[in-house]
Amino acid sequence: MAIERIAILGTGLIGASAGMALRSRSFAGVIAGWDPKRNEVETALRMGAVGEIATDPVTLAKASDVVVLAGPVLTMLEWLERLAPELGPHQLVTDVGSVKGALCAQAAGGYNGPEQAGFLPGHPMAGKELGGAANASANLFEGAVWLFTEPEGAAERSAQAAALAVEWRAWVAKLGCRVLDTDPVRHDVLCAWISHLPQMVSTALSALLEDQFEADADLLPIGGRALKEMTRLGSSPYSMWRDIALTNTDAIAHSLLALEQRLAHIRENLKTPELREEFARANEFRLGNSPKKS
Numbered sequence: 001m002a003i004e005r006i007a008i009l010g011t012g013l014i015g016a017s018a019g020m021a022l023r024s025r026s027f028a029g030v031i032a033g034w035d036p037k038r039n040e041v042e043t044a045l046r047m048g049a050v051g052e053i054a055t056d057p058v059t060l061a062k063a064s065d066v067v068v069l070a071g072p073v074l075t076m077l078e079w080l081e082r083l084a085p086e087l088g089p090h091q092l093v094t095d096v097g098s099v100k101g102a103l104c105a106q107a108a109g110g111y112n113g114p115e116q117a118g119f120l121p122g123h124p125m126a127g128k129e130l131g132g133a134a135n136a137s138a139n140l141f142e143g144a145v146w147l148f149t150e151p152e153g154a155a156e157r158s159a160q161a162a163a164l165a166v167e168w169r170a171w172v173a174k175l176g177c178r179v180l181d182t183d184p185v186r187h188d189v190l191c192a193w194i195s196h197l198p199q200m201v202s203t204a205l206s207a208l209l210e211d212q213f214e215a216d217a218d219l220l221p222i223g224g225r226a227l228k229e230m231t232r233l234g235s236s237p238y239s240m241w242r243d244i245a246l247t248n249t250d251a252i253a254h255s256l257l258a259l260e261q262r263l264a265h266i267r268e269n270l271k272t273p274e275l276r277e278e279f280a281r282a283n284e285f286r287l288g289n290s291p292k293k294s
Helices: 013-024 038-046 057-062 073-083 101-107 159-174 184-235 238-247 249-268 274-287
Strands: 005-009 030-034 066-069 092-095 118-120 122-124 145-148 178-181
Touching: 005 013, 005 057, 013 030, 013 038, 030 038, 030 057, 057 073, 066 073, 073 092, 073 101, 073 238, 092 122, 092 159, 101 184, 118 159, 159 178, 184 238, 184 249, 238 249, 249 274
Parallel strands: 005 030, 005 066, 066 092, 092 118, 145 178
Antiparallel strands: 122 145
16 A cells, blocks of 8 residues: 555644655655644745645545644644544554653554554654744755654554555655664653753753843853854754653653752762763763773
């Protein structure tokens, strides 16, 4: 079963980039989009991310082979519930969400049965600090990892949905991604450390610097490249991260606590050899020479 029609629900940065990437890699079928913000989907149309604009997302989903959920996590949870009774075994729903445990739990029972639409949870490890279709790029996923977290019961999905899942994975690879599989719990813990924690650190540092130097902004440029790199993610809007914080709270809180303890250790050892050991450990990670990686 070939994918002939793709629906993208949410044509912001990731959704629009997915549409542009598919088209640039010679996807010949129809890519239609819907977004609650009319200006976003109109921008996606102008940029070639979608070829059609839908006014009713449910009608669009029902007419599509593959439905890509590309909104905030809480919105995708709502869409999974809403679409489950509307779709059939000849269709596949996938997503690009940064949290997988909550989505897989929501989909349980409503997808992947012999008479139900398939659900293939996915997460491209790619993005920018600025969202919106205007910042989309056909090459956003080039060289990135695209994680899939097959939920329990996936083996029971219909033959049609299974074939669509295989083909969608193949298209993801064509986008220039390295495809990896993991389980939802492991995914959320891993992403808390390698994605969500860096965002929270950059946000905290940026807010702290704003508090310290708001009245003396001329001092900030002397920070140079290091400061720009450390605070780049601080430009990310709250709307992009609220749902992640709400649905992956425990894992993020655990990583933040561990970082707080590490920073306290450094603070307490600024004049001891322990500081040198911290730099040595950091150098090992950056250079990929840690014994744990062998």
